[in-house]
Amino acid sequence: MEIKDLTKAEEQLMQIIWQLDKCFVKDVMDHLPEPKPAYNTVSTIIRILETKGFVDHHAIGKAHQYYPLISKEDYKRYATSKLLDNYFENSVESMFSFFVKEEKLDLSDVDEILKMINKMKNRPR
CATH class of the missing domain: 1.10.10.10 (Winged helix-like DNA-binding domain superfamily/Winged helix DNA-binding domain)
Known part of the structure; x- marks a missing residue:
């Protein structure tokens, strides 16, 4: 759908x-x-x-x-993908940089995000 x-x-x-x-x-x-x-x-x-x-x-x-009929998670996935594509040339780094520059993320947020990324990288598939 x-x-x-x-x-x-x-x-x-x-x-x-x-x-x-x-x-x-x-x-x-x-x-x-x-x-x-x-x-x-x-x-x-x-x-x-x-x-x-x-x-x-x-x-x-x-x-x-x-x-x-559509879950919040599915819509979140759709909206995030659209945001990335339309405003950040499909670059997570560009979006991340934007939020840091706009002071929407502080150092503790950045640290938490990096921990999540590392955890996901090391997760068995």
Whole structure:
């Protein structure tokens, strides 16, 4: 299945749906910060997510219980790959350097990342 881009609003709702796993529109509304959008707006965005293949639903009476079809991990993989490709010429080093220059990573972060890389290199396959 091809993963599609999410708008900011769609991604915000997907974060909630991933967190809840199974939910009704009301449940999503309960997790949105103030000022909350209209119920119909949230319902419409969730139906768009369904059209894009991110969620599906079970009909329970007249209500729909939504659940994710694409995992957060799969979307994270897709978004990271797209970020790397579109902004860093597919270079992890370039992205890493950017975050260091922007002071988004401190020395302890860098040390932890290097430890993870070394651990992964030494892992049996």
